[in-house]
Amino acid sequence: MRKTRGCICLWVTAVILGLASLFLILVFTVFKPKHPVTAVNSITISHLDFSIDITNLRVHLNLSLDAVVAVENPNRVGFKYNNSTAFLRYRGNDVGEIPIPVGEIGAHATRILNLTLTLMADRLLSDSDFFSDVKTGTLRSQIFIRLPGKVRVLFVFYVVAYATCDMEINLITRRVDNQICHYKTKL
The missing domain is CATH 1.20.5 (Single alpha-helices involved in coiled-coils or other helix-helix interfaces)
Structure with missing residues (x-):
């Protein structure tokens, strides 16, 4: 027995x-957690008001960019991302930002984020290169997006997806030229 x-x-x-x-x-x-994939599908100028006052040596600039960002979740479980921010940068300085509210993307799903970044012109006036760039009619800038979140598969895995797009804003043609995007993920 x-x-x-x-x-x-x-x-x-x-x-x-x-x-x-x-x-x-x-x-x-x-069920191994995979990195979410962030891709900037398009960047367009939604509003541009630009003028130069030669008599007072002043530049008036009001600029808004529309960015369409796709975030793909390749996991078999949902991806929850935290509050985040997308930045518009000029020569390494943040000159515009928009918050990205907390959200969730289901398994094998893609979420499209429509972001409108507005340039804060007062942050540019102290930059001496700004006036020389205005004379050439081209502002070299960058959009930077960082999307932190987590994937839960038995354990919680923290992941961060990054996207940066270098571009030239042509003040004369009112277009975004030479857009080059880079994507990076971190587990």
């Missing part, structure tokens, strides 16, 4: 360990 109980206990333990091993193998292979 004692031998039978020992065998049953041993078999039950072996089955439990086998199922636990199988479950862990599935979590770290099939």
